[in-house]
Amino acid sequence: MIEIIEASVQGFCKGVTQALTLVDQTLQSDCPRPITILGSLVHNDFVNQSLKEKGVRVLEAKQKSRLELLDQIDSGTVIFTAHGVSDQVRQKAKDKGLHIVDASCPFVRYTQNLMAKHLAQNEVIFYIGKKGHPEAEGATFMQENVYLIETIADIPTDIDKPIFVTNQTTMSIIDLQQLFEAIQSCYPQAVLCDEICNATRVRQKAVLDLANQNIDLLIVVGDPASNNTRKLAQIGKTAQISQVIQLEDASGLQPELFVGIKRVAITSGASTPAFLKEAIIEKIKEIDQNSL
Numbered sequence: 073m074i075e076i077i078e079a080s081v082q083g084f085c086k087g088v089t090q091a092l093t094l095v096d097q098t099l100q101s102d103c104p105r106p107i108t109i110l111g112s113l114v115h116n117d118f119v120n121q122s123l124k125e126k127g128v129r130v131l132e133a134k135q136k137s138r139l140e141l142l143d144q145i146d147s148g149t150v151i152f153t154a155h156g157v158s159d160q161v162r163q164k165a166k167d168k169g170l171h172i173v174d175a176s177c178p179f180v181r182y183t184q185n186l187m188a189k190h191l192a193q194n195e196v197i198f199y200i201g202k203k204g205h206p207e208a209e210g211a212t213f214m215q216e217n218v219y220l221i222e223t224i225a226d227i228p229t230d231i232d233k234p235i236f237v238t239n240q241t242t243m244s245i246i247d248l249q250q251l252f253e254a255i256q257s258c259y260p261q262a263v264l265c266d267e268i269c270n271a272t273r274v275r276q277k278a279v280l281d282l283a284n285q286n287i288d289l290l291i292v293v294g295d296p297a298s299n300n301t302r303k304l305a306q307i308g309k310t311a312q313i314s315q316v317i318q319l320e321d322a323s324g325l326q327p328e329l330f331v332g333i334k335r336v337a338i339t340s341g342a343s344t345p346a347f348l349k350e351a352i353i354e355k356i357k358e359i360d361q362n363s364l
Contacts, residue, residue: 150171
């Protein structure tokens with residue numbers, strides 16, 4: 073029999089739940105139509121498909137910024153995603169006369185406000201994040217004195233102003249610490265501010281806690297585009313679990329994956345609906361039963 077162990081904390085975070093609630097409230101209101109979400113509300117295709125079925129337009133294009141996407145909305149209501157948006161996007165939406173619903177995660181907004189405070193004090197910002205991710209775009213887009221740091225090679229040299237260092241809320245706790253140490257070795261005077269949100273932190277900690285529990289396979293359930301989901305898989309490898317796979321849904325499960333497997337751990341990203349994880353658990357039980 074295969075033993076299935078679920079990570080102690082996983083699934084939707086409060087920011088995602090809030091965003092979904094805001095969309096439902098908007099649909100039930102008399103706000104101007106059409107209703108368009110500027111980008112994916114959260115990084116999960118199943119969630120976005122559900123929203124489309126409710127009559128919401130989800131506007132997404134990987135090669136376009138949120139500011140460019142806004143050119144495709146001429147009327148009605150625009151919903152900003154949980155990842156947050158830049159000040160330029162907010163202003164452009166106002167200038168276009170759009171009704172605005174802001175589903176930005178409170179933790180994302182807090183980080184943006186913190187950055188604005190330090191920029192007003194004539195400081196330089198090092199923002200640790202993933203290039204092309206909407207949260208990083210919202211925090212760094214067209215910002216003077218803000219540097220996006222993805223790797224150690226991105227750390228600028230010869231900065232002679234006070235430096236404030238912060239980060240995307242869904243970063244790996246391990247990666248962030250390594251970049252903090254690299255920055256501090258170059259700029260000992262830099263002020264470091266860890267803004268990984270608590271939801272991300274406790275989910276990563278729950279995966280780290282699986283270390284030394286004789287886990288043969290860790291399955292991380294989530295959308296390939298979800299940064300927090302990818303980081304959970306990365307943390308699983310750090311925990312020295314021999315096999316770590318990331319799955320979007322149960323269709324990716326094959327019986328041969330479980331040959332010789334006795335203990336399987338399951339976790340899911342902060343933007344992953346619970347039914348996807350439950351379907352994977354049921355599929356594992358079915359495969360296990362058929363192998364008896």
